[in-house]
Amino acid sequence: MALTHTLADPRVESAISRMFELAEQDDVNAAHFGPDPASVGSAPRTPQELADAAAAIYMPISAEGGKLLYNLIRAVRPATVIEFGMSFGISTLYLAAAVRDNGTGRVLTTEMSRKKITAARQTFADTGLDDLITVLEGDARETLAAVEGPVELVLLDGWKDLCLPVLRLLEPILRPGALVVADDVDQGEGEGALRPYLDYVRDPANGYQNVTFPVEDGMEISCRL
Numbered sequence: 001m002a003l004t005h006t007l008a009d010p011r012v013e014s015a016i017s018r019m020f021e022l023a024e025q026d027d028v029n030a031a032h033f034g035p036d037p038a039s040v041g042s043a044p045r046t047p048q049e050l051a052d053a054a055a056a057i058y059m060p061i062s063a064e065g066g067k068l069l070y071n072l073i074r075a076v077r078p079a080t081v082i083e084f085g086m087s088f089g090i091s092t093l094y095l096a097a098a099v100r101d102n103g104t105g106r107v108l109t110t111e112m113s114r115k116k117i118t119a120a121r122q123t124f125a126d127t128g129l130d131d132l133i134t135v136l137e138g139d140a141r142e143t144l145a146a147v148e149g150p151v152e153l154v155l156l157d158g159w160k161d162l163c164l165p166v167l168r169l170l171e172p173i174l175r176p177g178a179l180v181v182a183d184d185v186d187q188g189e190g191e192g193a194l195r196p197y198l199d200y201v202r203d204p205a206n207g208y209q210n211v212t213f214p215v216e217d218g219m220e221i222s223c224r225l
């Protein structure tokens with residue numbers, strides 16, 4: 001009998017491919033909003049204003065990045081996975097599929113666009129993964145403050161200039177050995193909004209062992225020592 005996994009569930013597979021297809025229109029949709037919403041650091045808009053302006057833009061992780069996260073979660077078997085920046089939930093499906101196949105754990109994800117939250121909730125129900133996913137609505141810097149640990153895996157994929165504050169917020173509840181994954185390392189490296197985050201996790205004084213993983217725009221995987 002062939003072993004199978006939840007990413008191969010037709011409901012999950014078709015939701016992911018449907019959303020990746022829609023995400024191909026991101027460049028067209030983003031053109032309406034001027035500066036790239038992901039580079040919030042250079043824009044004079046608040047995180048909420050940017051989230052509202054980007055309400056039609058997927059900005060997903062890559063499929064390879066999703067499979068990497070799936071495998072990491074299968075190996076780590078986290079009790080709690082936290083995601084900063086859900087968007088329409090492509091990445092969340094990879095996280096929840098791995099949690100489903102582990103048979104234990106939960107996914108807490110964060111989003112501040114109401115439109116995206118409504119659409120993602122429907123997708124989670126359609127794929128049968130909604131029982132594993134809690135959507136924390138609002139600014140993650142506030143909603144994550146009440147989360148109880150320990151946390152063993154974190155995906156940081158919200159506005160890049162907020163990744164460091166969110167990591168610092170979560171540090172007290174990170175279990176030693178926890179993996180923190182940040183997407184889009186190669187987007188504007190050196191001057192990009194992720195720079196302060198990368199400088200922080202790569203400074204040995206701050207207690208992480210890092211590897212930059214070459215999937216699409218690069219994922220920084222940091223192990224909490």
Ligand SMILES: C[S@@+](CC[C@H](N)C(=O)[O-])C[C@H]1O[C@@H](n2cnc3c(N)ncnc32)[C@H](O)[C@@H]1O
Nearest residue numbers: 051059060061085087090091111112140158159
């Ligand atoms: C790059 S997209 C996330 C893509 C998603 N991880 C995926 O792979 O499909 C970033 C998302 O983070 C959300 N976001 C940014 N800052 C946030 C904050 N402070 N709190 C909650 N959500 C935030 C934005 O609204 C946006 O939808």
